[in-house]
Amino acid sequence: MKTTYREAMRAAIRDAMRRDERVFLMGEDVGRYGGGFAVSLGLLEEFGPSRIRDTPLSEAGFVGAGIGAALGGMRPIVEVMTVNFSLLALDQIMNNAATLLHMSGGQFNVPLVIRMTTGGGRQLAAQHSHSLEGWLAHIPGLRILAPATVEDARGMLWTALEDPDPVLIFEHGSLYNVAGELADDAGAVDIDTAAVRRPGADVSLITYGGTLPTTLDAADALAGEGIEAEVLDLRTLRPLDDAAILATVAKTHRAVVVDEGWRSGSLSAEVSARITESAFYDLDAPVGRVCSVEVPVPYAKHLELATLPSVERIVAAAREAVGSHG
Amino acid sequence: MTEHDAAQAIAADPEHVRGLLRQMVRVRRLEEQCVELYSAAKIRGFLHVYIGEEAVAAGVMSALRADDAVVATYREHGHALLRGVSASAIMAEMYGHAEGCCRGRGGSMHLFDAATRFYGGNAIVAGGLPLAVGLALADRMSGRDRVTVCFFGEGAMAEGEFHESLNLAALWGLPVLFCCENNLYAMGTALDRSESQTDMALKASAYEVSAWAVDGMDVLAVEEAARRAVDAVRAGGGPHFLELRTYRFRAHSMFDPELYREKAEVERWMERDPIALLRTALEASGELAADQWDALEREVGAEMAAAVEFAEGGTLEPVEKLTRFVYSEREPTARESGDRAPGVRGSR
Known part of the structure; x- marks a missing residue:
């Protein structure tokens, strides 16, 4: 339904x-x-x-x-x-x-x-x-x-x-x-694991919550350019599903973390650090991040849009990751 | 309470009144021991003693039922002891030993005990009040006639959480007894230097809560007031508030040089030492012979010596267990949830 x-x-x-x-x-x-x-x-x-x-x-x-x-x-x-x-x-x-x-x-x-x-x-x-x-x-x-x-x-x-x-x-x-x-018999789901929302082999886009739709849109746009992005939805932010994060990085060798929080000291920083700690030699490019611009979120629509992660910024970060060669 | 009233209370049940004296002496000797052990570096961290205020905990605890709940502050050794936590478990906790009531995780400021429904040991001023409101809400929603007693200092009444909690409890008519232990100082800041309204009962009554002030150095007066309030709360009379006027004889903590108050003031209050007052009243009534007092002192001394021995003989929690109790140790499954009994559960 x-x-x-x-x-x-x-x-x-x-x-x-x-x-x-x-x-x-x-x-x-x-x-x-x-x-x-x-x-x-x-x-x-x-x-x-x-x-x-x-x-x-x-x-x-x-x-x-x-x-x-x-x-x-x-x-x-x-x-x-x-x-x-x-x-x-x-x-x-x-x-x-x-x-x-x-x-x-x-x-x-x-x-x-x-x-x-x-x-x-x-x-x-x-x-x-x-x-x-x-x-x-x-x-x-x-x-x-x-x-x-x-x-x-x-x-x-x-x-x-x-x-x-x-x-x-x-x-x-x-x-x-x-x-x-939603299935008619939809019910309880696990709260331990991350989920791959879109499979892909070229770059991992790791995100959660409100930026998942934006990230999926970005993945569609990237597909039009011939870049197949895998989208990982973290779902649970604590404790993080390290295995799923490392698995997608092992598969694509490239990662961009998308997080609506500010970049400094953010969840994206944590995810990035865990990748570097545990999957450094799997990486073919530096881990990228798309976060909110470090400003109190402004009212005016154009300013707010410029503050939050957008399809364009995610696409650009993914291109940069794919363009890098290890 | 007048001398006449005290004499009557003693005559009515001298054994009970001697019991109250014993409870106060137990707290006093426990804490004197703690101070000594702190000086000997056996106990570390913050140590806040209750010496001078014992009549409050002794009087209020005496009015409670075993299934009632108690929420206290970081100056709670006496509350824990009089609620029924053993001196040994308390002392071992202060030693940071695995045999302590919180396995060495809490220390002096965070004594907890599920068996006696003792919910700490809360070291953020006023932070315990919303917990008490919630415990009472659970009782109300479950149709139980239990009472939750919440202790806090007068300093907490400057915090937002005090006001939010009084409002919630009164709005929902919850079974909470709020016990303000007014010792006149929030750490080193005198009441009249920190709060515009210094009549605490009046302040509480703004929330349509029955509130009155009690001589917190007179354990018989405290007990009588607490009984009256607890009975009213249990009968569905909504939250009640007691301002227990008392005084802390010792420093705020072991780090406090007491620059903010005069020695003469402390000495004046020490003339109303709750233990001495009750002992004198019992003696005047002929209900405390010298050998009875000696026996009491001897027995309490032995209890505290045993507690220290127990703590000394304790063990350190293995460091491998450091991260235990961050999360409960057994993940439930969907099937189990329907069978789980309501109530407090420890992790296994």
Whole structure:
């Protein structure tokens, strides 16, 4: 059936709520408003205000309450409207969710799922366009997911809820309206592995989340030039699927990492470093990177487009990699 | 509590009151031992002692049920001990030994214990309050009549997380007892130098939470207030707040030269040492003979000596196990999830 990323995410929440009475959704405007991005529209009517729980504007308070509820035996899904606002809850995410199991010597795990939108591209300017999943992926104790397809939007949540430890799901804002085919019996998917979204032999384009469609478009454009790009969707940003990254590099000998985060200290830097550490002698060209320009994301459309990774920049980086000879 | 009230409470149940005295003495001797061991470099890191404030933990813990939950701060040795964590497990933790209550991962500031529902040991000021709200939310949603007690200092009331937590708990009518241990200093910053409203109960009551102040040096007064509040919370009366007016006799931590307060002030407060106050009241009522006090001291001394011996004999967690407990050790499968019992689980 044809569905959108938003509908797939909503179906995932509905499914989880039906399967396990310990599951509840909590966040700003998830109930009566239907969710800042309309993901939870209609769920209040089905599950009631206790399980579709509107919160005050208190990111630290309700993210922390989610941690406490998880400690108390529930399986909360906490929605933080955007990653930008999650900075107000960073204390709870980093100092509590990520550390409690270790500090307590293994006594207190935190089975919590936090969902949030991420990324730019919608002319929302500097305070609503951050891509900070790479930052969060720095933290031991967390698992970081970036569903980029309708299958993953539908399937990652349930697997995340089964994880005994905190899982953060980053939903790129530009993906909600993307439509795709979803099997009628689509269900849980793994949250451990990266996936090859397009096979190719000439260069590996490694990406995740909101830049997957852009990267696939770039691969199509490259095909028109006779360059067959393999597109690897990381899916899980922590822990990274090293084997899949190294496998694609071993196959194509060339890699370009596409990441909407800023280049300095980014997830792309981590991926690049792992390739250099473990697959240096497989490489026929330096690892390339396409990231956001290091500027607070501007409002004006042309400036924003110039900031974010684009098909043109990805194509150019791939050409450069292919043009290099080892 | 007036002398008359104290005498009545003692007459009603002298054994119970002697028990409260014992609990305070246990905390005091444990921490005196810790300070000594810190000087001997057996304990490292930060060490924040509770000496002077023992009546607060002793009074509040006495009002709790075994299935209630406790969230505390980084000055929590006493809370852990009185909640039922053994002095040996606490001491071994401070030694950084594998036999410690957190296998040496937490140390003085991060004591945790699943068996007694003791949720730390939280060292970000006010960071524990949202956890308490969530624990109470889980109880509310599951239809359990448990209470979550959350301790924090008055310094936490300047933090945003305090306000967010009080609002959430009150808005949702959650079973939390907020216990503000007002020792007048946030590290070295006096209350009236850091908060515009210094009446903590008044500040809390802005959130429509029942709140009142209690003499935190009088364990009988603390216990009575805590019982009243815990009963009300358990009965569905929503969150309650106690401001427990107390004082820290020792430095903030072992690194604190105490430049911010006068010795005379400390001495004035030491005249109201909670242990001495209760001991005197018991003696005045004829309920604490000299040999009873001696026996109490002897028994507590033996307990702490045994704890030190236990810690001394402990072992170091093998470095090969360094990265344990970053993630739970068993990945669940889809099939198992339906069978998993709710509640706190440790990793296996």
